Amino acid sequence: SHVKQHRDPLCDDEHFQALQEENTDLHQNLLQTVVCIESLEAELQRTRDELGHVKEKYKSLLETHTGTKQTNNRLGEHLHIASESLTSERKYLQNRVSQLSSELEDAHQTIAALENINVPCLMKELLEKHFDSTNAMQKILATSAPIGHSATSTKADAQCHAPKEEEASRDWRTRSEAGPQRVTAFIPFKQVAPTAASDGPLHGQHESSHSPPFSVADISTAIYQKMAASYAAR
Structure with missing residues (x-):
């Protein structure tokens, strides 16, 4: 233990x-x-x-x-x-x-139509129409004028202006035939003012002889007719 x-x-x-x-x-x-x-x-x-x-x-x-x-x-x-x-x-x-x-196409067609227009021939036709109507009017005035000094002066004046108009027409024809076929500008006619206000019928006749033979409206109408004819031909 x-x-x-x-x-x-x-x-x-x-x-x-x-x-x-x-x-x-x-x-x-x-x-x-x-x-x-x-x-x-x-x-x-x-x-x-x-x-x-x-x-x-x-x-x-x-x-x-x-x-x-x-x-x-x-x-x-x-x-x-x-x-x-x-x-x-x-x-x-x-x-x-x-x-x-x-x-633009319409403008080209219009320009072509305007170029095809013979402007001298057109002016020639207008002048011929104008001078034909002027000669007819002078013949009517000459036949309807009273016998006497007034008739003599009217015939003398008509005979004086007729050769001038025929000469102007002949001059224009020769120029249009000899010149170019297309023109783009016109020389306006000059209107001469009358010298006296008491010339009677002869005064109106003198004014018509010195005024432009046709107006711009006549030219525009003729050109429009030519263009319409050219478009119709196409």
């Missing part, structure tokens, strides 16, 4: 020492675990911070995407409006070009 009592303290000392060593190991393990937990907590905090930054970037990118989408929609609307405007303007310009081409 004495030996057992002596062995028990020894066992207790060994057991205590083993427990103390085990406690030391556990304490070290606990310290290492605490260090690991602290490092994990720091890592978790860093991860949380990074996640917060990622969330902020995601929100910023989402807002940017929304703004870009709205801008693209507005640009698409503006592009559609500009495309419609350009289409309508192109149609208007095409119609305008067609209209101007038609007007």
Whole structure:
């Protein structure tokens, strides 16, 4: 029994020492675990911070995407409006070009018709008609004038003016035959003012001899008739 009592303290000392060593190991393990937990907590905090930054970037990118989408929609609307405007303007310009081409073709046809008109021959015909009517009027006045000095003066005046008109007609014919076939300008006739107001019928006859043989309206009518005839011939 004495030996057992002596062995028990020894066992207790060994057991205590083993427990103390085990406690030391556990304490070290606990310290290492605490260090690991602290490092994990720091890592978790860093991860949380990074996640917060990622969330902020995601929100910023989402807002940017929304703004870009709205801008693209507005640009698409503006592009559609500009495309419609350009289409309508192109149609208007095409119609305008067609209209101007038609007007240009009409102008070319009018110019060709005017170039085909023989102006000297036309003037010659007008002068012949005028002088024929003038000679007929002078014959009527000569036959209807009273016998006496007035009849003699009327015949003398008519005979005086008739050669002049025939000479002017002959001169015009020779000029039109010798000159160019087309002219673009006319020299207007000069009207001489009467010297006295009491010449009677002879005064009107003198005025008619000095007035232009035909008016611009007569020339325009003749040219229009010639152009109408040329268009009808086509």
